[in-house]
Amino acid sequence: MSGDAHVRICERLGVKLPRATRLTFSSYQPLTLLFEGPPPPAGNFSPDLLKDGLRGAFRSNGFAINPQKVHYADKHSRRTVTGLKINEIVNVDRIFVRNIRAALFVVEKQGAAVAQKTLKDKYGREAALASHLCGRISWVGHIKGPSDPIFRSLASRYNKLFPSEKLEILPTIVEIRERAVWVVEHWGGDATEGSMQGTAFFLKSVGLVTAWHCVDGATEIAVYHPSKPSNKFKVTVAKNDAHRDLAVLAHEIPATEYYEFDISKRTFKAGDNTTALGFPGFGPGDKINVRSGLITSLPIKSAVPMIEVAQKLSQGMSGGPLLDEDGAVAGINYKGGPSEARDFAVHVKALTDWLSVA
Template sequence: MLFEGPPPPAGNFPLDLLKDRLRGAFRSNGFAINPQKIHYADKHSRRTVTGLKINEFVNVDRKYVRNTRAALFVTETRGAAVAQKILKDKYGREATLASHLRGRISWVGHIKGPSDPIFRGLASRYNKLFPSEKLEILPTNLEIRERAVWVVEHWADDAAEGSAQGTAFFLKSVGLVTAWHCVEGATEIAVYHPSKTSNKFKVTVAKNDAHRDLAVLAHEIPVTEYYEFDISKRTFKVGDNTTAIGFPSFGPGDKINVRSGSITSLPTKSAVPMIEVTQKLSQGMSGGPLLDDDGAVAGVNHKGGPGEARDFAVHVNALTDWLSKS
């Protein structure tokens, strides 16, 4: 036990309640206990160390977040000059307001993680106030998914065939990826995001492999227009969850189509590793990403739909292997 008698109530307590042996251990190691800072917390009370809560996991104290929000509110409603004066006159801080808020919010992100909603909310408010000193806000998996998957549309020489649609997506260290059959025989190819159907970008085929049914498209789309997926690092097995994304029968007003399922087999067909899934990969979803549980790319949607007995994606390893040799 830490105490000479029964434990005191949670909170500050007199130093002499600690056992002599424990106090001696502090003294023998060159430490002096500050009576103003000695605190006892049982399993039902809040436990803090150096301002961090450590009950179930390390977290920022809610009071710290509330005070940061209050400082942002004053800046938003009364102006930076007033907030700067309060910071100096009331709290004796000489730092600039932007640096002070940036430090507080960065600390929240360091402890809670850059994708945490609280950090993202604070950082977004800060960035509006100080656009020249923005904090980096990492996108969530959902935001990446919404901006990384685009419609690909192409036209062939044969006017009777008209135009055809499929899906393409942005992949880190690779570029804009789709299925080869989505652009095969095309004389003109365009991609666009469903939120801006009139804002079409012309693209061309930079690399293709008909055997693997893969293509990488060359483009000049500004990096501010899209996010990129990561390549999955998982070793897949039957039963793993997957998410197929694409634009089946896309038309004005339609949004991204998301289909959940799982892996039913991992066959190799004509020396190409494939992933068979339970969800139906309808026409138009070809070329879109098949994602793992981490939101990283497991494969490229290949074929399937109501008229097919089985639904397949080309394993992402087929893509990386092809590119490493090309």
């Protein structure tokens, strides 16, 4: 927005522009039109090098140029704004991170009292050490993201040192999928000889989800995480829709035992990347099966929106999640395998639409 526009808006509101307003001019070409001569070297420069007309425009709009705040940057320049590095993405300066690591190291090796004294004597800070470090590490997480490995490393060290003031560390996509997808096993119905297996997963605001055909006719249902196959939890069917082949299971599994996926907010199209998760032919020692592929079609079958995928959805993966590129649930694995010509998942919209009226 131009300075003139800033002034007009402020005049209508009856307020004055702040004294520290920052204006930025940018272009894909050198900004030669801003200067009386050639552009100056990158860095701070004298406002006297600007064209008279531009300086006059500042003055007429109520601005006074601070000589210490006038900078020029070419395409090779390092961009730093309020402690942030601006490259392809916004990032935290490595010196900022290095100082946090150094402070944590002092606490780990010499104790909090020594670090607190250093903070006051060397840097003149009166703040409590825990609050000081918490704020700085939180800033790293705010800029880089709560699942960023650097933030997670700093926060983990901080939490060990200050357990009463812990920072929240969000799990990574890999950690979520490792603990959100479980094996579902049932007896009864068509399973006259032993148990039948499928996949179930935890979904935020919904619960434990699977495919209806994985539990249809069951007299007894259990779920367990593959890392603890002997620790089985009995569950029951809370809601089901045979037409959509969906079921939500009632359970009493402690929340500390699992993570939950988010529901995807994307609008899908053919060619989008997807990841199917599940436990095909699960046996002792097996781990989650991760199959990457693409959406090949978005058909509607008997009024149910579906997602056709390129990867094979083998028997045992039914009821598992189909994830989008963000690791959120795009669909529920439905049908596929070597004997099937096409592989489908029920679109997650079918689940949310059903639950909204169930």
